[in-house]
Amino acid sequence: MDVLVFGAGSLGSLVGGLLARNHDVTLVGRDPHVEAVRTDGLRVSGVETFETRPAATTDGTGANADLAVVTVKAYDTAAAARALATGDVGAVCSLQNGMGNEDVLADHLDAPVLAGATTLGARSSDPGHVEWLGRGRVTVGPWRPADDAATAERVVEAFAAAGLDADATTDARGLLWEKLAINAAINPVTALARVENGAVAEPPLSGLAKSAAAEVARVASADGASLSAGDAREAVETVARATARNRSSMHGDVARGRRTEIDAINGYVVDRAGNLDCSVPVNRGLAALVRGWEVGAGVRDGE
Incomplete structure (x- = not known):
């Protein structure tokens, strides 16, 4: 699966790094972190320690992906949605804090929207390095009636294929x-x-x-x-x-x-x-x- 992680902070980098073990992943974030990932790859330490080499960019416009995982701050959701709307994504999943993010994404994107929650523990360290502090789990579910449960199940399968504990819910x-x-x-x-x-x-x-x-x-x-x-x-x-x-x-x-x-x-x-x-x-x-x-x-x- 082609996955775009929009918001490569601590959580986004951890999720992207884990998914990159089994999928084609692009991280959208800021320098100097993005430049470090481009140059030397992404290092994850803690619960498991490994290195992986996802693609990384500071520009999320015009991107094509099967799935966009959004992990930006809530006040940046509209900007992220506008950038995603310039490309082509098959589905979008919010793993953000707060309420209202899914509605903003749905307003901008003609794609299934999934609400998500995770208890993964992550902490940014040096550029190109994220600490995995708690194994946690990921739960996702369709946000609107039109966002069928099959999409959520496919996303759960993608997370599970990367070794993550993931499940779907019908009560987003x-x-x-x-x-x-x-x-x-x-x-x-x-x-x-x-x-x-x-x-x-x-x-x-x-x-x-x-x-x-x-x-x-x-x-x-x-x-x-x-x-x-x-x-x-x-x-x-x-x-x-x-x-x-x-x-x-x-x-x-x-x-x-x-x-x-x-x-x-x-x-x-x-x-x-x-x-x-x-x-x-x-x-x-x-x-x-x-x-x-x-x-x-x-x-x-x-x-």
Whole structure:
């Protein structure tokens, strides 16, 4: 299968590197990482250590692929979708944080859209090198009724052929709400406390993280999804322990002084809760704190 990984950060590079063991893969990312992969290949270390040589480019326009795996930040989804629309992709699968990415992709692309979630643990190291910190799994499902389940099954087969633990679901929205609960609990808490994921499974942070997840479950239920507070809390603990050594993407953004995905994660929860008359004080507080840090760091305009 020809696979385009659009967004070769830590997760995108790991997914691309794993897929490149059995498929023709092109990474779309930024220099100096892309240049390092072009010159010396991609090195993966950690759970397994290996080297592979996917193609790599900083320009994702005009690309042809059987599958595009999108791993860019949520605020870059529209730009990625516009670039993908200049080429020809057979299907597109989002493995991104936050809500709303699939709708943006569907608005721009005439191709089946898959929603995906993964618990793979990845961390960028030097250019051309990514650390694999947790084996994890990948779950994908069709986003719209027109996006038939057969496409999801083919993508699962492609992931499985590369040695990844992968499965398909027919409840993509339920999948994304559970992923949102996990991200809303782990990302801002680890970013604000400057700790690895495992810390949110233990006091003093576990109560805060699980409260954030329970609020997401409340909003999800009001929105018609099947997600209980207990299941949300359990999912957070499971993922936090499975990726204990991983540094969340939001933690990485804060450490590097970059814009975060808070709007598509806790910010989305707050906005949706307002429409559904739900109270989400923990998510509201976490969103305000991270946005306040962004303003102070100069990566966000004051609001």
